Amino acid sequence: MSPGVQLHIEKSHVVMDNGILKVKLSKPDGIVTGIKYNGIDNLLEVLNEEVNRGYWDLVWSEAGSTGTTGTSDVIKGTSFRVIKESKKQVEISFTRLWDPSLQGKSVPLNIDKRFIMLRNSSGFYTYAIYEHLKEWPPFNLPQTRIVFKLRKDKFQYMAMADNRQRYMPLPDDRLPGRGEPLATPEAVLLVNPIEPEFKGEVDDKYQYSCENKDLRVHGWICMDPLVGFWQITPSSEFRSGGPIKQNLTSHVGPVNLAMFLSAHYAGEDLVLKLNPDEPWKKVFGPIFMYLNSVTDGNDPLYLWEDAKNQMMIEVESWPYNFPASDDFPTADQRGSVSGRLQIQDWFLSDECISANCAYVGLAPPGDVGSWQRECKGYQFWTTADADGYFSINNIRCGSYNLYAWVPGVIGDYQHDDFITINAGCDIDLGYLVFEPPRDGPTLWEIGTPDRTAAEFYIPDPDPKYINKLYINHPDRYRQYGLWERYADLYPDEDLVYTVGVSDYKKDWFFAQVTRKLSDDTYQGTTWQIKFKLDLVDTIGSYTLRLALATAHISELQVRVNDPKTSPPLFSTGVIGHDNTIARHGIHGLYRLYNIEVPFTQLVDGHNTIFLTQTMASSNFPALQGIMYDYIRFEGPSFSYSKKKTN
Known part of the structure; x- marks a missing residue:
């Protein structure tokens, strides 16, 4: 029987110990500086300064700021207190309070970081309460998260799904001389890695993004001794953006992340903006940091299977009955x-x-x-x-x-x-x-309405830019540089799709990107959809429905049978800051446009719809473009109902 949980309060640190693991935190900062488990003195990166091991942080900016960046802030408490202490449970708090003298210097929030350890539990919990009072200044909050940086000499195998796990490169492989920077700052081509097996691969943290609904457990395995470090998120209630919002998970470092609020794959639309005189309070978490081990000679992937089982236990236990804060309802x-x-x-x-x-x-x-x-x-x-x-x-x-x-x-x-x-x-x-949008009968459609572009043609990657994990993988779109393959496939003319002849799985490129010209500038692209109407119905209008899976600094213009018509039949205006294409996603924010097409613009026989993405201000094709989710062309409703009646 475990002796129970013990709390040791030192001058500048506090230690929670339940006989299975010890968690050491700085006091009053509340930074996790050490995790002792299964004979390893510290699972966290001992080469890092204490403040750069296990921490909550955020990014904030002044009200009225635009974009998704701001001031980064590792959240350090200024006071420490014991919330609950018994043999069964210890809960401790590290609080940072705001007052008007800090205006412009610190985010106007009261932040209470909590850590919990239970008897016989192979891990610890953490959550935080953010509070903004009505009279305080407004501000923007683009991001908040928890970061754990593990020892690079121990944790080199990452797992986030049954089919998304692998040995990872080392952080040193990204440094000059070993790694070659690519067009996006996060992507590095490994040209001289420490382990030769990684040579020629691209490393990019966005290749390991995951939708909230699937992001329940992820982490790292140490092979000697066999130890797993896992983050378990039993509920997504405190995450922003809904079930299919994509977030970062783990990446080379080894780094383990819990993203609660981020603008990734969405842009400024998902920056939290508090207005003047707006009070706000939110509890992020609790999440569970789970540790497990097996004896040498066993299958290391047992640790992953065990972590999944523990995840199910945590999900079934939600909402937890042990957090002591009244702000977390049972x-x-x-x-x-x-x-x-x-x-x-x-x-x-x-x-x-x-x-x-x-x-x-x-x-x-x-x-x-x-x-x-x-x-x-x-x-x-x-x-x-x-x-x-x-x-x-x-x-x-x-x-x-x-x-x-x-x-x-x-x-x-x-x-x-x-x-x-x-x-x-x-x-x-x-x-x-x-009652989904419907004006008339479907005359033709392209794709399936699933809010992603995954069903369209995703090319093989350039052999120079691969991640071996995604070769012959369902998530083949997570390879670097796929946007460059558009010009390879369509070197002279843009995509032309013929209804009834073309196959969207083979003939509709997954992203409409810009085209590079001979003088190293870029231009927008125009895709064509060719279709036949035996006889145009002159009673009522036709409807074109365009569902977009993502957009980034793009303007989509629609024309019918004349590619030079000015103004176009329809324009989205400039839309999107999702940055999905460059970050190897297959969707960002969903946008649906319902466009009335007058019968006067159509002709008996062959017709063409021109889809022009006009924006080309960037010299990087992945930064501007759209992905389609689904396109449908409907006939007039009046004539259809008349035919049914007859």
Whole structure:
């Protein structure tokens, strides 16, 4: 039997010890300076200064600032206190308070960092409470996270999914002489790595991004002795941007990250901006830092399997009943919502059809689809079953909208009424009906409406720029430099897609990027969709629906049958700061445009839609462009209903 948890308070450090591991933190800073486990004196990088081992940090900027950068701030507490101390549990706090004398020098937040250790637990928990009072100055918060920097001589194998794990290069391999910088600052070509097996590979932290819904456990394995260091995130309620927001995980260092708020794959839309006289409080976490080990001679990947099992235990234990803060509600202080979502699309069926595997969630009130840009409050998501039934549990008290989207169905659903959650409530919403955008019958379509460009043609990487993990991998889009393959495939003319002949899996390039000219400048590109109308219907208008999976400093113009028409039939204006293409993603923010096409612009027989991405101000093709999710062309609704009647 474990002797229980012991707390040792020293002059400049505090140590939590439960007989399985010891966690040492600076006092009053609250920086994790050491983790002792399984005979290893310190799992964290001992070559780093203490402040650069295990820490919470943030990026902030003054109100009115634009962009996603700002002042980086490693959060150091100024006071320490013991919240709870017993043989079963220790919870300690490192607090930093703000006052007006700090205006312009420090982010106007009270921050309370908490660390918890439980008896017989092979790990420790951490969470933090951020609070901004109404009378304090407004500000922007682009990012906040937890960082653990492990020993590079110990942890060299990274795992984040069954098919996304590998031995990683060393941080020294990225230094001049061993690594050659590429067009993006995060990407380095390894030309003379310490381990020859990595020669010719590209290392880029964005190649290991992951969607929130899949980001539950990731970490590193030490081979001698066999030890695993894992970050387990049992809930995404405190993360911004919803279930498919992408975040960083682990990267060469070895570095382990817990991203709570970031603008990656979204841009300024996901920068938290507090307005004048706006109070705000949010709890980030708790997350669990889990340590495991096996004896030499066993399969090291048992550590990964065990971490996944522990993740399921943590998920089933959520919300935890042991955090001592009143700002973290327990299960009996929360509520639940259930119902059934159905789809009503008269073109597909006269009857409602089930919203199979719909993503259904509660998020703060906003417009349709606003959940993907929401970053101040909490979100609670689930996946409906094959019949559209859903149940969302453990929801914090408050007022929400209910949102949904369905793989295979265009558009977003939003419930008409606000939903108020009270402690212990169990709300049954009954049958809900989602009517996706539809004006007329589908004449043709390109792609599948799944909010990604993954189904389109993704080329093989240039052999000079590969990550071996993603060769013959489902996530083949995570290779560096794929944007350059567009010019290789279309050296003289841009993409032309013929409905009924072309195959979008082979003939629709996954990203519409700019084209490099002979004088090393770039120009926008124009893609063509050719299709045939035997007889143009002169009653009513046609509809073109363009669903974009991402955009970055782009303007998409639409013309019909005349590529030089001015002004174009439609323009998005300049949109997007997702930076998805350069960061090896397959989607950023979802955008849907519904464009009326007058029948007067169409002709009997052969027609062409011209899609022009005009922006080309950058000398780097991956910095400007779009990815399509799905394109659909609909006939007039009046004529279709008339034919059905007849």
